[in-house]
Amino acid sequence: MSVAEAPPSDASGRGAAFSGATGGDELAIVEPLIFDRSRAERRGVRFPAASDLARERGAGQPELPASVLRQQAPRLPEVTELDLLRHFNRLAHLNQAIDLNFYPLGSCTMKYNPKVNEWAARLPALAESHPLDPEALSQGSLELMWLLGELLKEISGFPAISLQPAAGAHGELTGMLMTRAYHRANGEAERRTKVLVPDSAHGTNPATAAMVGYQTVTIRSNERGGIDLEALRAALGPDVAALMITNPSTLGIFEDQIDQVIAAVREAGAISYMDGANLNAILGRFRPGEAGFDVMHFNLHKTFSTPHGGGGPGAGPVGVSDRLEPFLPRPIPTLVAGDAGEVRANAWTGRSTPGARFALDDDRPHSIGKVRSLYGNFGMFVRAYTYIRSNGDAGLRTISEDAVLAANYLRVKLHDVYDLPYDRLSKHEVVFSGRRQKRDHGVTTLDIAKAILDHGIHPPTIYFPLIVEEALMVEPTETESLETLDHFIGVMREIAELAATDPAAVKRAPITTPVGRLDEAAAARRPDLRHTFPGEPDVAAPASAPEPREAPTA
Amino acid sequence: LRMPDAARRHAALAERGIVAGYVLERDDPNLRDTLLLATTELTGDPDIERLVAALEEIR
Numbered sequence: 001m002s003v004a005e006a007p008p009s010d011a012s013g014r015g016a017a018f019s020g021a022t023g024g025d026e027l028a029i030v031e032p033l034i035f036d037r038s039r040a041e042r043r044g045v046r047f048p049a050a051s052d053l054a055r056e057r058g059a060g061q062p063e064l065p066a067s068v069l070r071q072q073a074p075r076l077p078e079v080t081e082l083d084l085l086r087h088f089n090r091l092a093h094l095n096q097a098i099d100l101n102f103y104p105l106g107s108c109t110m111k112y113n114p115k116v117n118e119w120a121a122r123l124p125a126l127a128e129s130h131p132l133d134p135e136a137l138s139q140g141s142l143e144l145m146w147l148l149g150e151l152l153k154e155i156s157g158f159p160a161i162s163l164q165p166a167a168g169a170h171g172e173l174t175g176m177l178m179t180r181a182y183h184r185a186n187g188e189a190e191r192r193t194k195v196l197v198p199d200s201a202h203g204t205n206p207a208t209a210a211m212v213g214y215q216t217v218t219i220r221s222n223e224r225g226g227i228d229l230e231a232l233r234a235a236l237g238p239d240v241a242a243l244m245i246t247n248p249s250t251l252g253i254f255e256d257q258i259d260q261v262i263a264a265v266r267e268a269g270a271i272s273y274m275d276g277a278n279l280n281a282i283l284g285r286f287r288p289g290e291a292g293f294d295v296m297h298f299n300l301h302k303t304f305s306t307p308h309g310g311g312g313p314g315a316g317p318v319g320v321s322d323r324l325e326p327f328l329p330r331p332i333p334t335l336v337a338g339d340a341g342e343v344r345a346n347a348w349t350g351r352s353t354p355g356a357r358f359a360l361d362d363d364r365p366h367s368i369g370k371v372r373s374l375y376g377n378f379g380m381f382v383r384a385y386t387y388i389r390s391n392g393d394a395g396l397r398t399i400s401e402d403a404v405l406a407a408n409y410l411r412v413k414l415h416d417v418y419d420l421p422y423d424r425l426s427k428h429e430v431v432f433s434g435r436r437q438k439r440d441h442g443v444t445t446l447d448i449a450k451a452i453l454d455h456g457i458h459p460p461t462i463y464f465p466l467i468v469e470e471a472l473m474v475e476p477t478e479t480e481s482l483e484t485l486d487h488f489i490g491v492m493r494e495i496a497e498l499a500a501t502d503p504a505a506v507k508r509a510p511i512t513t514p515v516g517r518l519d520e521a522a523a524a525r526r527p528d529l530r531h532t533f534p535g536e537p538d539v540a541a542p543a544s545a546p547e548p549r550e551a552p553t554a
Numbered sequence: 555l556r557m558p559d560a561a562r563r564h565a566a567l568a569e570r571g572i573v574a575g576y577v578l579e580r581d582d583p584n585l586r587d588t589l590l591l592a593t594t595e596l597t598g599d600p601d602i603e604r605l606v607a608a609l610e611e612i613r
Contacts, residue, residue, distance in 0.1 A: 051599050054602075
């Protein structure tokens with residue numbers, strides 16, 4: 001039975017959840033579609049009629065031509081505000097979410113998003129500002145963007161920054177476009193055709209390089225989980241445009257030969273790109289710009305706690321070295337009058353600086369151009385700025401310390417029951433392997449992940465990084481209590497025990513969730529998102545569904 | 555709305571705290587002296603009257 005064919009809930013009004021927890025194939029829905037709650041003429045908001053003044057002034061004015069007027073009103077759900085609120089709150093509570101559950105999804109840094117960020121983002125002067133407002137009326141927004149840029153520069157050690165990219169992989173794309181522009185400016189774009197990517201990098205790194213037209217070359221990891229320096233040196237040459245490295249890597253391991261790596265790349269005339277998605281591990285401890293990297297993207301929605309999941313919006317600013325600065329996307333929020341130190345000092349005490357003026361610098365002839373409409377996801381800038389300001393220098397250092405401590409606590413407490421392919425001090429995340437459970441009991445990492453759901457915990461990232469068999473990539477973040485970590489440890493030990501004593505029970509999981517195991521490929525690739533009104537033909541249905549294309553790497 | 559000196563008037567209105575829509579010639583030189591304005595159900599009569607009066611004052 002498809003979701004669209006499901007009957008509405010019983011009339012008790014209780015219908016708050018799916019009731020398909022039978023572990024079987026059948027899926028019964030007790031929270032109906034919002035269309036099923038619709039009743040004719042029911043309204044959440046009633047628009048006011050045009051005022052007498054508007055009628056008077058509008059009389060005799062040309063009306064819109066009939067050709068652009070719609071003939072039939074749209075068939076929107078007709079519900080009260082309360083119906084709507086309950087419907088979406090119920091749906092929201094069916095999800096695993098950071099505000100409801102522990103969410104140790106490796107590589108995603110699912111930390112708690114403090115509500116003070118939301119307060120700041122909703123301040124009317126910020127929330128109601130319009131991106132096309134005149135500069136003279138946007139000084140506060142421009143100052144906030146400038147200040148955030150200054151803070152990110154200080155945190156990362158890069159001399160220049162663009163806030164524009166909308167997400168991490170978009171930041172990567174921006175970095176690679178700047179890399180190409182740099183080589184082009186030096187007349188070397190034709191021969192520099194390769195980008196080197198370690199096998200412990202994020203999957204987006206080689207995808208990004210390929211998008212910009214580069215051929216990617218994989219550099220293997222050594223037995224300690226770091227870059228094999230000899231393999232790197234052998235691959236470097238006059239045909240290499242850049243190295244893209246995720247540091248700490250997807251193994252949660254800091255590249256301890258980073259100085260040699262950067263020096264070798266620079267010597268070969270190539271650009272060194274650091275994927276900064278894992279910055280949470282090194283906040284206040286390692287500054288990639290200072291270490292010699294040329295470019296790095298931040299994930300404000302990971303490290304700086306702006307909410308994510310569900311498709312965003314994210315924010316992926318890029319910091320760059322002096323040699324890439326001319327190529328940054330335009331425009332750049334800039335302080336054009338006033339002293340930078342004074343503006344910062346005043347901002348810290350909550351004051352604006354008389355005489356200071358901010359503008360968008362659009363006069364950048366070597367820029368790669370705009371990579372995003374307007375200036376980027378401004379609401380995320382407000383939240384990230386709030387987060388950084390509310391933590392301060394010492395707070396940011398505590399964040400990385402606690403994140404690393406939490407990951408290592410899990411590593412030490414679980415390494416006797418789950419294999420650790422790289423058994424060494426980790427950073428913000430730790431990668432276990434379920435290969436022992438698979439080999440001895442036929443219980444796979446997917447089964448373990450499903451069993452974790454039965455305990456009200458979002459599973460870790462699974463089957464990534466690719467270099468770890470049956471990988472379970474756990475990132476607890478710094479925002480979870482010792483009790484939560486201990487609970488997770490208990491759950492993981494219990495599942496390992498169950499895998500040994502009753503593997504079939506693990507393979508049946510989950511049994512407490514609104515739905516059991518789904519055909520995930522079909523759900524992702526052939527979703528049925530149309531609603532057909534009863535008694536009406538499904539006009540939107542194509543004669544035959546087109547074959548979906550291969551999904552891109554997330 | 556087409557009017558002479560739209561960009562200058564737009565800037566002068568901004569000084570008075572009125573954002574008189576968008577100056578279209580910023581994006582298209584063929585649309586000189588044109589302001590793009592939109593009102594919604596949240597724009598009250600007094601706001602509209604204020605805009606009209608201010609536009610008439612700034613010559």
